[in-house]
Amino acid sequence: MESLNATKPKTRLSNSNLLFLIAAVIFVLMYLLAIxxxxxxxxxxxxxxxxxxxxxxxxIMTLGLCVVMIVGGIDISIGAQCxxxxxxxxxxxxxxxGSIWGALLLALGIGIAFGLLHGYLIAYLEIQPxxxxxxxxxxxxxxxxxxxxxxxxxxxxxxxxxxxxKITIPWLGTQNRLGVFIPCQIKPGVIVxxxxxxxxxxxxxxxxxxxxxxxxxxxxxxxxxxxAVCTMKPYAPGIE
Amino acid sequence: xxxxxxxxxxxxxxxxxxxxxLPLSVLVLLIVINLIKGADYFSFTMVKGVFYGNIPNxxxxxxxxxxxxxGMTLVTAASxxxxxxxxxxxxxxxxxxxxxxxxxxEVTLLxxxxxxxxxxxxxxxxxxxxxxxxxxxxxxxxxxxxxxFIGGRSIAFMIDGKLSPILANDISNQIGTVIPGVxxxxxxxxxxxxxxxxxxxxxxxxxxxxxESVGINPDAARLNGINPKKIIFLTFLIMGICTAVAGFxxxxxxxxxxxxxxxxxxxxxxxxxxxxxxxxxxxxxxxxTGSIIGAYTIEMLNRTLLRxxxxxxxxxxxxxxxxxxxxxxxxxxxxxxxxxxINRVRTGRFRSVLKRSAPKSTKEE
Numbered sequence: 001m002e003s004l005n006a007t008k009p010k011t012r013l014s015n016s017n018l019l020f021l022i023a024a025v026i027f028v029l030m031y032l033l034a035i036x037x038x039x040x041x042x043x044x045x046x047x048x049x050x051x052x053x054x055x056x057x058x059x060i061m062t063l064g065l066c067v068v069m070i071v072g073g074i075d076i077s078i079g080a081q082c083x084x085x086x087x088x089x090x091x092x093x094x095x096x097x098g099s100i101w102g103a104l105l106l107a108l109g110i111g112i113a114f115g116l117l118h119g120y121l122i123a124y125l126e127i128q129p130x131x132x133x134x135x136x137x138x139x140x141x142x143x144x145x146x147x148x149x150x151x152x153x154x155x156x157x158x159x160x161x162x163x164x165x166k167i168t169i170p171w172l173g174t175q176n177r178l179g180v181f182i183p184c185q186i187k188p189g190v191i192v193x194x195x196x197x198x199x200x201x202x203x204x205x206x207x208x209x210x211x212x213x214x215x216x217x218x219x220x221x222x223x224x225x226x227x228a229v230c231t232m233k234p235y236a237p238g239i240e
Numbered sequence: 241x242x243x244x245x246x247x248x249x250x251x252x253x254x255x256x257x258x259x260x261x262l263p264l265s266v267l268v269l270l271i272v273i274n275l276i277k278g279a280d281y282f283s284f285t286m287v288k289g290v291f292y293g294n295i296p297n298x299x300x301x302x303x304x305x306x307x308x309x310x311g312m313t314l315v316t317a318a319s320x321x322x323x324x325x326x327x328x329x330x331x332x333x334x335x336x337x338x339x340x341x342x343x344x345x346e347v348t349l350l351x352x353x354x355x356x357x358x359x360x361x362x363x364x365x366x367x368x369x370x371x372x373x374x375x376x377x378x379x380x381x382x383x384x385x386x387x388x389f390i391g392g393r394s395i396a397f398m399i400d401g402k403l404s405p406i407l408a409n410d411i412s413n414q415i416g417t418v419i420p421g422v423x424x425x426x427x428x429x430x431x432x433x434x435x436x437x438x439x440x441x442x443x444x445x446x447x448x449x450x451x452e453s454v455g456i457n458p459d460a461a462r463l464n465g466i467n468p469k470k471i472i473f474l475t476f477l478i479m480g481i482c483t484a485v486a487g488f489x490x491x492x493x494x495x496x497x498x499x500x501x502x503x504x505x506x507x508x509x510x511x512x513x514x515x516x517x518x519x520x521x522x523x524x525x526x527x528x529t530g531s532i533i534g535a536y537t538i539e540m541l542n543r544t545l546l547r548x549x550x551x552x553x554x555x556x557x558x559x560x561x562x563x564x565x566x567x568x569x570x571x572x573x574x575x576x577x578x579x580x581x582i583n584r585v586r587t588g589r590f591r592s593v594l595k596r597s598a599p600k601s602t603k604e605e
Contacts, residue, residue, distance in 0.1 A: 074382075117564075121564070121567070121568065121571075124573065125568060125571040125572075125573045125574065126571055126572045126573050127567045127568070127571045127572075128515060128520070128521045128522070128567075130322070130511065130515075130521055131511070131512065131515045131521070131563070131567055132564070132567060134508055134511070134512060134563070135560040135561075135563040135564045135567070136560065137508075137560075138556045138557070138559050138560035138563070139556070139557050139560035139561065139564075141556045141557075142553070142554055142555065142556030142557025142558065142559070142560060143557050145552075145553035145554070145556070146551075146553050146554045146557060149553060
């Protein structure tokens with residue numbers, strides 16, 4: 001029904017605002033429904049934080065895709081790229097010269113390389129984004145299976161420590177059945193998400209991208225997506 | 241005067257050809273690669289009175305893709321977006337087909353035809369669903385069809401009731417492979433018939449004009465008396481028929497209805513076929529011939545990579561590199577640049593030739 005209103009020219013809300021409103025309402029409604037049906041778990045703060053703990057990669061990729069879509073493009077290869085990045089980093093970590101910082105650099109490198117390829121082809125050669133990123137999807141999938149066919153476990157101690165590292169929030173938490181106070185925990189990925197969201201909001205406030213809109217397709221802003229994608233690497237589920 | 245008219249006519253003709261230049265050149269390139277690999281590429285073998293070989297295999301393998309890319313071309317041209325749920329829609333229609341064929345008791349030609357017609361109706365229903373979302377509610381096509389993309393296979397599984405019901409009877413076997421006495425595999429014939437029907441429809445009606453005008457500028461089309469909503473809705477209906485036919489062919493080829501893997505990710509290939517065919521993915525003018533050639537090209541590319549004995553792990557990377565090169569060659573910037581170079585060469589030559597007769601008319605273009 002609400003989307004019906006969106007088509008009428010007289011509505012005050014702009015289309016994107018309306019969609020945002022719908023999404024927010026749906027989120028709140030679903031959360032309330034979950035609280036009603038599972039009051040034991042969804043009333044805890046930890047469950048709310050787990051949304052961010054588990055979905056940090058998704059949020060970061062959404063931010064990257066957001067930039068691309070504002071300038072009128074699309075990137076369908078981010079999932080495959082993310083897979084390639086995780087596999088490459090996992091293999092680097094498992095090898096003898098593996099280090100966390102090396103893996104981070106490798107992740108950024110792969111992401112930026114894909115971004116440069118896509119960005120150049122789309123912005124300067126004016127090829128349709130869908131097709132180029134489709135090719136990028138195939139490329140990333142092909143490279144992934146070329147690197148390694150089976151899932152691998154990363155056993156490097158420093159990485160495992162980073163993966164299991166959690167930040168506790170001492171003043172928030174719940175009492176368990178025995179009456180012991182359990183504080184909430186967040187993963188470092190959430191910090192990355194928050195930093196990126198703030199950066200992104202600042203970028204949007206400066207109105208560079210949204211004001212210029214389609215003109216910006218001629219700029220290397222396309223290169224931003226995958227680099228945003230790859231910062232999430234240490235927390236990506238593929239490595240587990 | 242007359243010369244310039246001839247020149248214009250020639251130019252229009254060249255423009256039409258240049259749309260097909262990309263897919264045709266790729267086709268030629270692939271054929272050359274295949275001929276280098278083995279000179280027996282075009283060889284046929286007759287097995288029990290039926291042609292087999294590389295080319296018949298490509299025509300056979302690409303039949304669903306060709307049909308779907310025809311529908312995709314129309315949807316893309318009118319709605320300026322792509323239908324990404326075609327594989328899933330075809331799975332649903334073929335599930336209905338299999339359900340009817342298995343529950344009708346004795347399988348005769350009549351029940352198969354009835355089942356096919358029923359699956360066409362289901363395809364139309366899917367088209368109505370997508371078309372309503374896109375044209376009336378103005379959801380972006382890719383988002384609207386994402387609904388079926390996510391839910392389609394579950395619906396097909398529910399219709400099936402079990403994993404991959406088997407369609408074992410003579411008639412569907414003949415539709416999937418060969419009819420005795422006919423030297424060409426049946427899916428090829430069905431594809432050709434479908435292409436012919438589409439060609440006749442486009443030739444005899446104003447559909448092409450309407451779709452192109454809606455795709456180029458919906459508001460201008462509306463002011464000229466064409467209802468963009470109706471046209472977009474219509475393209476989704478045609479897409480529904482296309483998915484029904486493609487699902488029919490696919491399920492008869494496979495002999496069973498695998499609701500998980502049937503025509504999986506075929507929308508990627510279909511969109512690629514549309515793009516290789518020289519069509520803009522942002523709507524407007526379209527060339528169905530190009531899309532058909534593009535679809536066959538993709539099938540040929542897949543089979544060429546297999547023929548070159550590239551490892552299965554790297555095959556996708558090679559495909560990607562090929563597509564990237566292809567799109568770079570066919571990109572507008574490169575095309576304009578090449579056009580300029582050719583023009584310069586041509587005008588230079590023209591100037592020297594025309595100097596004696598008409599020195600004035602050389603500076604244009």
